[in-house]
Amino acid sequence: MNWKPNREDKKPIYKQIADYIEQGISSGEFVPDSILPSERKLADILEVNRSTVVAAYEVLQSLGLVERVKGSGTRVSSDIWGLSHKRIPNWGRYIEYGSFLPNLPLVQRIRMETQDNHLINLASGELSPELFPIEQFQTILSNEPFIGHLGYDHPQGNEMLRKTICNHVEEYKNIKTTPSSILITSGAQQALHLIVQCLLKPGDAVAMENPSYSYSLPIFQSAGLRTFRLSIDQNGINPDDLLALHRKHRIRMVFLNPDFQNPTGVVLHLLRRKRILDLSSELGIPVIEDDPYSLTSFDGKVNSTLKSMDNNGNVLYISSLSKIVASGLRIGWIIGPTKVIERLADAKQQVDFGHSIFPQWIANQFLQSNHFESHIVMIREQLKHRRNQLIASLNDILGDQIKFNSPGGGIHLWCKVNSGINEYQLLEEALKVGVAFVPGRIFGSEKGFVRFTFGRGENDLIHEGVVRFASALRNIQS
Structure with missing residues (x-):
């Protein structure tokens, strides 16, 4: 056995040993019913602790690849291929090696x-269930007949809902847009996934607030992005920090949550918003504005969103009904340049063939009604x-x-x-x-x-x- 575990590899040594033996079994190097080295002997050969070999053999045993009998040692399972010459996949290995990382x-x-x-x-x-508009939804369902078809809808989402969202964001947030510039998503989370997967590539540098909800999401690591942090004070991030980061790392995109930021609750100052938009235009850095909370302002005053101040199409604006209506409704949206929205819509189609019509329909009815205000x-x-x-x-x-x-x-x-x-x-x-x-x-x-x-x-x-x-x-x- 000329192989040795790599001690600089992040993978635990016992897993390296288990993987090596599994590969040997698959290739025929370790044939069915053959005896594997004893725990002590293999530990000496590989220069590891005996307990490490024990752990590796236990992994192989759990997969049905080896049999361990006290006093007889460890042998490759005699019926590993089964009567039909089939094997059980090593699901643990597939789970570990998938490119899409799990949550922390x-x-x-x-x-x-x-x-x-x-x-x-x-x-x-999320909101407490007692804050959901259950009675209003029941009224809508009782009084409003469903109008629509049950086939696949428009790739960007139901057109009636997109028109309603145009009116909604203009009335409440002074954002002027068109249905062709809107993509309906399964909440803000899917919007972030689509943006990361479609508009960035491994090695790209992105900036986000510190602390930030986005930091807890594995999507950035899964995409192979380099993430850099922008410290927050009582007025949000300092635009000069963004400029310094860009000069050093060539920032490709910045992710911001300007209003009642998660987790700090901080509001980005108006002058800093303007400076960030100026930097975005000067440097060509897209800004992703995540806005789940602005309508919850306790004094009823809604700040100017970055998107409402964006005259150049530099901001991709994300919002949803999750934090203000009901998390389970799964209605979110992205507003941006039409060609970007079309690209993201194509990716969404590949994933789910478009959003379910029923949540879109009831969201449309609710946003249009007096119930919403x-x-x-x-x-x-x-x-x-x-x-x-x-x-x-x-x-x-x-x-x-x-x-x-x-x-x-x-x-x-x-x-x-x-x-x-x-x-x-x-x-x-x-x-x-x-x-x-x-x-x-x-x-x-x-x-x-x-x-x-x-x-x-x-x-x-x-x-x-x-x-x-x-x-x-x-x-x-x-």
């Missing part, structure tokens, strides 16, 4: 834990009340142990815990006592930060959630 394990863990109805959920980035007013009032309740509870229960700025909209509160804690350890303890939050490092921040989502927290449970969080904090401090 902690993100997966939080999503699984928050399915528990007994847990107070201050983690999930009254719903937005209700959402603003309710979210402001929940923000105030969360802040009051944090002040009463934790006092100077935690610091935060009060956001003027959105659904998140960004907090700095002042005790130098490990927020991952804190999350583990919090889950034990029945409350969930998101550790700040998921968003790329320095340690000691946490994000609470008051939009998801039920009205009467926010205070109890803070009580449980405080209990978890005491437990890890003791």
